[in-house]
Amino acid sequence: MSNILVIGELGGGKVKKVTQELASKAAELAGKIGGEVQVALIGNAQGAEELGSFGVKKVFQITSQKLEQYNTEGTVKVLAELVAEQKPSIILGTASPMGRDLLPRLATRLEAGLASDCTNLDIVDGKLVATRPIYSGKAIVDVKFETAIQMASTRPNSFVPQVVAAGAKAELVALAKDPGELRALIKEVLKGKSDKPDLTEASIIVSGGRAMKAAENFKILLELADVIGATVGASRAAVDSGYAPHDMQVGQTGKVVNPNLYIACGISGAIQHLAGMRTSKVIVAINKDPEAPLFTKADYGIVGDLFQIVPLLTQEFKKVMAE
Amino acid sequence: MKIAVLVKQVPDTETKIRIKGDSSGIETDGIKFVVNPYDEYAIEEAIKTKEKNGGGEVIVVSMGPARTVESIRTALAMGADRGIHIDDAGLQADSHVTAKILAAALQKEGGVEVIFCGKQAIDGDCSQVVQGVAELLGISQVMIAVKFDLREDKKGALIQRRIGGGSQEVYDVSFPVIVGAEKGLNTPRFASLPGIMKAKTKPLAVLKAAELLGESKPRVSFVNYRLPPERKAGKILQGQEPAQMAAELVKLLREEAKVI
Numbered sequence: 001m002s003n004i005l006v007i008g009e010l011g012g013g014k015v016k017k018v019t020q021e022l023a024s025k026a027a028e029l030a031g032k033i034g035g036e037v038q039v040a041l042i043g044n045a046q047g048a049e050e051l052g053s054f055g056v057k058k059v060f061q062i063t064s065q066k067l068e069q070y071n072t073e074g075t076v077k078v079l080a081e082l083v084a085e086q087k088p089s090i091i092l093g094t095a096s097p098m099g100r101d102l103l104p105r106l107a108t109r110l111e112a113g114l115a116s117d118c119t120n121l122d123i124v125d126g127k128l129v130a131t132r133p134i135y136s137g138k139a140i141v142d143v144k145f146e147t148a149i150q151m152a153s154t155r156p157n158s159f160v161p162q163v164v165a166a167g168a169k170a171e172l173v174a175l176a177k178d179p180g181e182l183r184a185l186i187k188e189v190l191k192g193k194s195d196k197p198d199l200t201e202a203s204i205i206v207s208g209g210r211a212m213k214a215a216e217n218f219k220i221l222l223e224l225a226d227v228i229g230a231t232v233g234a235s236r237a238a239v240d241s242g243y244a245p246h247d248m249q250v251g252q253t254g255k256v257v258n259p260n261l262y263i264a265c266g267i268s269g270a271i272q273h274l275a276g277m278r279t280s281k282v283i284v285a286i287n288k289d290p291e292a293p294l295f296t297k298a299d300y301g302i303v304g305d306l307f308q309i310v311p312l313l314t315q316e317f318k319k320v321m322a323e
Numbered sequence: 324m325k326i327a328v329l330v331k332q333v334p335d336t337e338t339k340i341r342i343k344g345d346s347s348g349i350e351t352d353g354i355k356f357v358v359n360p361y362d363e364y365a366i367e368e369a370i371k372t373k374e375k376n377g378g379g380e381v382i383v384v385s386m387g388p389a390r391t392v393e394s395i396r397t398a399l400a401m402g403a404d405r406g407i408h409i410d411d412a413g414l415q416a417d418s419h420v421t422a423k424i425l426a427a428a429l430q431k432e433g434g435v436e437v438i439f440c441g442k443q444a445i446d447g448d449c450s451q452v453v454q455g456v457a458e459l460l461g462i463s464q465v466m467i468a469v470k471f472d473l474r475e476d477k478k479g480a481l482i483q484r485r486i487g488g489g490s491q492e493v494y495d496v497s498f499p500v501i502v503g504a505e506k507g508l509n510t511p512r513f514a515s516l517p518g519i520m521k522a523k524t525k526p527l528a529v530l531k532a533a534e535l536l537g538e539s540k541p542r543v544s545f546v547n548y549r550l551p552p553e554r555k556a557g558k559i560l561q562g563q564e565p566a567q568m569a570a571e572l573v574k575l576l577r578e579e580a581k582v583i
Contacts, residue, residue, distance in 0.1 A: 070492070072454075072463075072464060073463065076458075096487065097467065097484075097485070097486040097487045098486075100450055100466065100467075101454065101464075101466045101467075102454075104418070104449075104450070104451035104452075104453075104454035104455055104458075105454040105455070105457060105458045105464065107419075107451070107455075107542075108419065108422065108454065108455045108458035108459065109458055111542070112542065113417075113419075113542035113543040114418070114451060114542070114543065115543060116448070116449045116450055116451055117448060117449075117450070132448075133448070133551070134446065134447055134448055134545075135334070135338075135340050135349075135445070135446060135448070136445060136448060137551060138338075138339075138340040138550075138551070139340045139342065139349060139548055139549065139550055139551070140548075140549050140550070140551050141545045141546070141547065141548050141549075142545070142546050142547045143543050143544070143545060143546075144543065144544050144546055145542070145543055146540065146541060146542050146543065146544065147542045147543075183463045183496065183497065184463035184464070184465060184494050184495075184496045184500070185494065185495055185496075186492050186493065186494055187481070187493045187494065187495045188492075188493045189486075189490060189491070189492050189493070190483070190490060190491040190492075190493065191489075191490050192488045192489020192490040192491075193489055194488055194489050195488075196488070197488070198487035198488045200487065201487075204582070204583070228583055245489075245507075246505075246506050246507040247485055247487075247489055247507075249506070252336050252445055253336065253360050253361070253445065253506055254506070256448075260582045261576065261580075261582040261583065271336075271337060271339065272336040272337065278551060278554065279551075281582065282576070282580045282582050283554070284572065284576070285559075290559075290561060295556060295559055296556045297554040297556070298554075298556065298557055298559070299554075299557035299558075299580065300557050300558050300559070300560075300572055300575055300576065300580070301556075301557070301558070301559040301560065302559075302560045302561070302568045302569070302572055303559060303560070303561035303562075304561070304565055304568060305565075308565045309565055309568065309569055312565055312566050312569035312570075313569045313572065313573065315569075316569050316570050316573040317573055317583070320573060320577065321583075
């Protein structure tokens with residue numbers, strides 16, 4: 001059997017968009033190797049059968065009281081059991097905080113090769129070939145597998161969810177599994193203030209650099225972000241100056257992002273920043289300095305004072321989006 | 324308390340990457356190599372943990388070619404006690420092979436209660452070795468750690484892990500544990516001049532990677548190294564009224580790029 005197992009992710013009791021993206025890519029790959037696409041979910045999701053429209057045949061919903069909160073070792077154990085039963089030849093997951101934690105350990109357990117944080121996947125001569133950025137996107141490499149089970153995690157927004165069978169329902173298989181004795185228990189979860197998608201999953205990002213001059217000035221970026229449904233990021237210079245917390249940092253020692261639209265405000269475009277956002281589909285630069293290196297990489301740009309331009313953009317977007 | 328730090332030497336973040344003529348890797352001539360930035364937080368946390376514990380030993384473990392010794396000395400100058408250099412000359416390593424060798428070195432050392440490392444190395448960006456070592460040693464892991472508090476009984480720690488969207492999970496873990504350090508965990512100290520002098524005479528053992536590896540083989544191979552497609556400059560608006568440029572940009576994003 002050459003089935004593909006997708007490790008799905010849930011948010012708010014529903015299947016996340018990243019899983020729909022990955023299921024769509026998996027369906028395309030399955031077509032090339034003649035297998036079916038299956039999804040594994042930890043917990044129950046509302047409407048999980050609708051993954052059928054993306055080409056998924058089966059959804060395994062693994063439930064265990066012990067896994068109501070995420071646990072690395074427990075999740076590895078139940079997934080390893082599922083893999084032993086289903087024998088997929090390819091296992092795919094998302095390069096999310098969960099996937100990055102879980103998949104390397106699962107791969108080690110399964111004696112499988114793993115390519116992390118990929119931006120594309122293909123089948124060549126019946127085997128998976130994964131494409132991934134290295135050196136934070138300063139170079140690209142293809143990964144080939146030497147193992148029976150081939151695993152990859154992919155970056156959010158790498159693929160477009162494709163409905164291939166409108167209205168089709170995936171078969172739901174409920175599985176009760178024992179994650180064993182758990183160590184490393186979560187004592188509490190400290191909720192972030194933002195209900196926006198994480199930078200790594202955001203489809204639109206508005207980012208500020210050193211030119212923001214102060215933490216409170218990020219308010220104008222937040223206002224723009226609210227209007228266009230964006231998540232706010234920052235450059236390393238802005239973070240190191242104390243204008244923004246580190247979990248907002250985009251770049252080589254921050255988050256690597258992959259949005260459809262990246263609006264950089266007062267960011268000159270240092271090599272390590274560019275590394276973190278260069279796969280953005282459309283880049284917009286707003287900077288006072290016409291010589292800012294980012295202008296040579298941007299699809300669109302405005303030479304001007306961000307404190308003037310950004311509020312004008314917010315106003316303009318408000319106007320046209322109300323139409 | 325025995326504390327280990329796993330360190331990797333990587334090209335500096337300012338490095339411009341060049342690809343070898345046969346696409347088999349990158350040109351390393353002229354590259355400035357530094358301690359992987361995330362590993363600096365690991366080194367700092369290891370030293371801090373030893374201080375809080377009121378004693379113990381910090382062992383720096385690093386695999387790589389001869390130049391790797393510079394990074395071990397940097398950690399020793401910051402305050403680590405001794406180093407282990409795993410010489411990987413002639414070895415083809417992927418994340419699995421690296422994890423296997425590091426786990427074997429830690430097993431050989433024995434009795435290590437806490438292992439700190441960076442959450443990922445900024446060269447390969449795989450972020451797989453830490454979890455691999457955890458699995459091979461059969462111990463708990465906490466990745467992307469931004470806070471580490473030694474428990475009162477000194478037999479475990481409360482560790483905060485960043486999970487995205489500004490949220491964090493707080494773990495209560497008994498040792499042994501391996502921790503993947505994220506930026507923000509601490510502010511790494513600079514090596515003092517006396518520290519640098521002392522580092523020169525601290526013990527440094529050398530192990531052979533091939534001997535630690537045993538029968539294991541790489542599970543993946545990297546081929547066809549290349550540079551990403553160059554992005555070209557697009558439409559840059561300037562010299563007009565700000566309001567006019569803002570309106571033009573919004574129009575372009577909606578009608579030409581169709582991203583909003």
